[in-house]
Amino acid sequence: MKTYIIVMLTLLMVHEGNAQNKIPSRDVQIKIAKMAAPQQFKDGATVYGYSEKGEWTLLKEGNNDMICISDDPQSAGLNVSCYHKDLDTFMERGRELKKEGKTFREIFDIREEEAKSGKLKMPKDGVTLFVYAADEDDFNPATGEVINGQFRYVVYIPYATVESTGLPLSPEAPGMPWIMDPETHRAHIMITPPKNSNSN
Known part of the structure; x- marks a missing residue:
């Protein structure tokens, strides 16, 4: 029994060590977060990510309108993003509600109600x-090296419709723009280039 307990404690310590090591260094987090930004905005972007303890934190104060979010160490693969500061209130509210344990549908409905009431500024x-983004096998969190990365672009245009944009509800060809969530606060144009057409 004593041997079993020792083995289990050892495995737990190894697991905890691996979890802690999974969080890239500050410099790597900044490096990978800025991969999502257009070249002219990279250097001056503000970057958020995670502390060594896994806590949400400001990694770099910027001097332009771009905000970049580093990869979530608890999720497989790489997924980083950058957006204009005018979208930050919307994004921050989503993070708050997710932290509270709200589902995707609940987050959507709450933000929709708050946007309509004027509480949430869009x-x-x-x-x-x-x-x-990149698959787990294509991303090295220790160095920040990425292969076969893929871009995706989302243009938020609150309350836009199929009629106001002339966009379909789904893409009919690779890379074709389309509109998602029309007539809502979260209406946006989706643009996903063909896979690996512009990877790093």
């Missing part, structure tokens, strides 16, 4: 979210 003009 950007008046179209603002863009840039996403860069």
